[in-house]
Amino acid sequence: MSPFSKAHTRLAALRADLTGDAFRPEDPGYDSARKVFNSLVDRHPAVIAQCETKADVVHCVRFARDLDLHIAVRAGGHSVAGMSLNDNGLVIDLRRMHTVTVHPGSRTVRVEGGALMSHLDHATRPHGLATTGARDPTTGVAGFVLGGGTGWLDRAFGLAVDNLLGVELVTSDGSRVRATDHENTELFWALHGGGGNFGVATALTLRLHPLPEFSIALLTYRPEAGPDVVRTYREIMEAAPPEAGGGIIREQLVDALLTYTGPERDLRELAQPLRALPHVAEILTALPHPELQRVLDSPPGLRNHWSAESLTGLPDEAVDVFCELGNAMPVPTATRHLLFPQGGAIDSGPDRYPVPFRDARWTVHPFGMWEDPADDERCVQWVEDVRAAFRPWSSGAVCLNLIGDEGVDRVVAGLGAANIRRLAAVKAVHDPDNVFRFNHNIPPL
Template identity: 85%
Template structure:
């Protein structure tokens, strides 16, 4: 009997053990449970287990190991390359585990493995606290943080991994462990970028920072003004207080976004050069960070392909390349093509972790989104063209959160060639059989 058939035969016993639920392909709810943010991905797991407790996760890992089923881990579910699903295996779906507990006294937060950015931000907002989150409120906290974590607040508060204080894991043999600076410290080091390679992260503890005020300036321009806008934005960032963030976002128009953890009147002074350029619209206002996070969310239900390059700088030649490729962007109504400033707290963060993109000055992030399968080839090619065009200014590193399944070389670029041997040793210690392989995979050695 195949592992697939055995899984269905023993599914009743698994369901009896679970607080949550489990689906097989013929069950109502299965197709909805396997839907991903990226509709290009169409995979059919043998079983999707929607876990509600850590004990559920333990049961699922042991179930899969007993039946020799591959395991994929689904936390938030963005997973642009579909790494949170597999074919004919088990999916451990954590999205029912989304409790967020804030300790304002210690300025920390415990976030369960299935919580989204929106859950984290709403929980911390009443306390005037925040931490670096993704640029979409629907992104899962666990995958984001364990993969590096660059977002709107990273220049102020550092990368998400810089704020990681502890991880609760279920390992490949079904054990429950905790990783901190003092408990399993080598594993804790590896989790700063190594993602889901070492176990199922059932909860994370993150450092919080005071954020009593937050303001944005969002200006919209015609594409023909693009070069002046990007150059002006670059000059503002280079002279602004280091906690200033944001980015250039190209769709059908050009958006220049400045974010600032402070009052709007201070941001208005910073934005003067952009305000002086002819623009179509402007929003300059104080805004709760949790509310802002939802404004620029990418829509679900589309086909997509994305990648990124970390840049040494943004000279005029790179600005020209950005604008030229924006003018030939396929399906501009939904595609997002962005330039994000880095540096500041990102660059000054701890250098002991496997995060090799820390020295980048900018990141370019082409994120193609479209509806018609007939557009697949040209949209994917455009993303690759952007990467190729920016290679003259690439640092050679990349934040793995921003890329899909691009091969082993890109995993090395995301973790650092000098770190791979050490990471492989940690993988061998905690997942010697590479049970957790549906990720930016590190082979055990």
Template identity: 70%
Template sequence: MAPLSKARTALAALRADLAGEVLAPGDPGYDGARTVFNAMIDRHPAVIAQCETKADVVRAVRFARDLDLKIAVRGGGHSVAGMALNDNGLVVDLRRMHDVTVHPGSASVRVEGGAVMSHLDRATQPHGLATTGARVSTAGVGGFVLGGGNGWLDRAFGLAVDNLLGVELVTANGSTVLATARENPELFWALHGGGGNFGVATALTLKLHELPEFSVALLMFVPETGPEAIRIYREIIATGPPEVGGGVLYITGPPEPFVPGQLVGTLLCAVLVTYVGGEDGLRKLAQPLLALPHPAEVVSAMPYADFQCMLDVPPGLRNHWSAEYLTALPDELVDIFCARAPSMPVPSSCRHVLFPQGGAVAGPPEYPVPYRDAAWTVHPFGVWEDPADDEKALRWVRDVRADVRPWRTGAVYLNFIGDEGRDRVVAGLGTENLNRLARVKRQHDPDNVFRYNHNIPPA
């Protein structure tokens, strides 16, 4: 750490140089700026650089290196482990950098590093275009894509990382590089799942796909009907086209208009069928589910960007999530999954989730994304308000993982988990991939400056 006088002089210079704002403890707005999605995270950075330009990012990184400060990078701030923050270091806060530029002629979009999904989806929607995004509108685009990126459109359009065309990056020495299939191709490969290990992504270019119509069927079942509903949904996924997706979510009944008022606060099994196409086609696919008795439903064509907001979870709640990727979804596992739902905190915003894979998710095997061949994903998504529920929620997440152990592939999507130890990082990247990634890390970040992530130490 630099002497106090040097640090004060450097901080004053940073405040003068940045187009954005610089916040330190005691400044107005500091406490709000250090708040992230997960209310269990309470960290106190020494400096928060709210960058507005790539030049701001370069200046902030060089400031931190000169003072030997730890660096964390914040885009959306959704990481359950709070990786967007540190204690007594610098946070490069990208949230003011959220411009989105659509290029319809080339079916591509340039997204600045602080954009969230709603920025991306609202910009592409008027053009009838979209790309695979997260399952909520508030997640950061940069962390989502660089971590792999699965979402509602992945069976049709592939993982988000499969649609990555280029990354503009500020590296650990404060230089700027462009990574594409032709320029810095090894770094480009590493950014397909290696996350924020290699620098600060100030902008990403993504491939877009035509999405003139999008339809959704959300059906609410009482818990006793859950096993039958899931088996029917499993068959719809197995026999349907890759344009059909969605998932199963045990939830606490949401407010109207989605379910009648008397179901609010009760445990429900929600089956969500998404379809890249019109409502008529969706109704044909979902007919076996629609025929099953259910107390509430929403079946409609709707703009994809509107749907992305439909299942948003508000910030400021307590969070703990994890995931396991599954070889199959046999009847025995369906029953086990359903039996575990009542042990989550109810009422709460917790979600006991199953997602299908398949379709385009199984595409480009050359990237460091080892979970492509899984059939299903179980994702215990713990979100609750009362600290008194902490142990119950954490135990529920652990129990869900234990339940599915006989069917797990061993791989995992790192964006779905927090800090679960070194073995899980290896599981999220693959052993052979990790060795190659470590060599790329050595080239671009030999001092492991960018380590507030699922870390890849340099070789």
């Protein structure tokens, strides 16, 4: 049988086996299926399989292995580097698998591999429960958690990966495995930061925390007030309890956001130094936690280039650099310049996992977003300028969720040089042929 005939026969068999759909480039719906969050990415897979069940995922992995096709996994969210697509390979698209099941008695939740943060928040909110989620409701839960996971609640509840209790995985030979603290324990360790390197995560089980009250203070200032605002915010956060979080968000104006996993009256006192500075707008209110996600809700279809640096501290010189680079942001674009505090439950969380950015004090996150291709060069350059300017205060680590494809050295920075050999050994057991390579890749040992 010719290679073409074999591929045609196997594709027909895959389509017959799938509960979901499979698209080839000539099929109606293919172009829609291959669109991703970042419009800088323009790739053309040979097949896009929209899975609805674990069995669908197994069929897809075996189909790709039989035809020696590369596999990319689309778990629902951003993947700013476009790692959820490939050229001339198979994309396993999990977005139809987005069921979220809350177990209030055990304070746990099972989240299917294609669920977004909005699905998770919608399911947990009625129970007065929450876990650390991303800062944008359109982020995919699986990629976010398995990459470490830093969000609005991390100072109170720890990194997302600290709340990971189990992963259901389809490995490179089509086997179904489960990883927990008691089953496939070495794989479970590797999944705490190692992302999609070890298989297709069809479901995750996460720990939930009581969140009966949640409050925010959002104050807006003119750009010239930036240095005073950031210094004041720094002083507040360096003395704040773990219940407090938030960040500085620089767009055309300067926003100082304080979040609090508690009542508004407690937040009001914490925010007083910021309220004492001249500002142009103020919101201080109790708020359902999922509503906060709208603050950084990022529209799809823009051109994106992001990066980040984990910082050992935020001295006055670094504050000045942050504000100067905020003034230099490319305009008019949707670009944002972000600064988040760490500490709290992030720092006190378990140190055994491959998430070396845990002990940083702050994270700076240049977030380039624009529409016009003519702005590509200046927007990308601005992000790179921010990274370069903050290197004097860099811890050397980085949260891989916050960056694109920045090369092998940055993967090592995101996982820790001391962890790489152990991770590569796990990779060699569960994906010896590096089938799952469209990610922040860990080559097998």
